[in-house]
Amino acid sequence: MTSNKFKAGDLFPVIELPIVNGEKVALGKPHSGADWQMVVVYRGKHCPMCTRYLNEIEKNKAKFLELGISIIAVSADSQEQVNAHMAELTASYPIAYGLTIEQMQQLGLYISNPRSAQETDHVFAEPGLFIINEHGQLQVIDISNGPFVRPELDGLLAGLGFIRNPENNYPIRGTYE
Template sequence: MTAKPRVGEPVAPMDFLTVNSGKISIGQAKDRWTMLFVYRGRHCPRCKRFLNKLDKMLSDWTAIMDVVVVSADTAEKAQQDKDEFGWTFDLAYGLTEAQMRSLGLYVSDPLSEAETSDRFAEPGAFGIRPDGTLMLVDISNGPAARPDLAELLDGMAFNIENDRPVRGIA
């Protein structure tokens, strides 16, 4: 079992390539908070519903923090999703198994070639402070458990506005 990430501690620096031919980085100091959403990949219909909801709320999210969305998918699969769903957030791809484990994510093998061909991360959401430390973590071992995006946004806005301390230190 992968060790769970420790809130209040730095997130390991990671770079992700995006379908817009850019790069997104987490885990270092920046001027804004970041919410990192990890999704299972192109093969997951529940991920699409979740990300469609996120896209509808994206302006509310980006008004207070940066949003990073990443999976272990290839560039081609990520581009297919972006094209099919018309998401306005920048979509990152190529999350490695080492990065998955660094984030404390559950890692799954495909059930069949029809699902996908490689290992992938189960869903996770990570609130990262501007100093690169982890404030909030929500991980799942399967596709059915996801945070309510409106509640999560409301809670994150409260935490940011009130400079709330990290909770749940192990």
């Protein structure tokens, strides 16, 4: 398996996917009046930790928007799976589906096979979170190889508030070569 690992400050790739309402959206393109976007990659309907995390993000959605950051979540689930998952989600932000293996690799995500047919019927991406700034660059990158490690949202919000404050003149970190 070949996988691209982003460098901090890289341009986020153009990936268009359908969302629950049938429209197509481009990941990394802010909406709802925001100029930044948070792209949250989740494992899929089969993952209760993902359901909890996506619902926790919804509780904090207004705080992200106050910082000028819109939210979109995405998985490799099918339309049927994501539609069924919506019954468990409180999310009012866009939920995209149909992420392909090639797109997972393009995003540098870890990819897993299901443990059984009862878990799910397709390979899926492990969690990832990308903050894309107004220039389309990766400001923050968090990629995990399992469902147990994800950014804690209060800390993430505090950090993003610091980054977004123009008085701090905070650069993209991790760019040393």
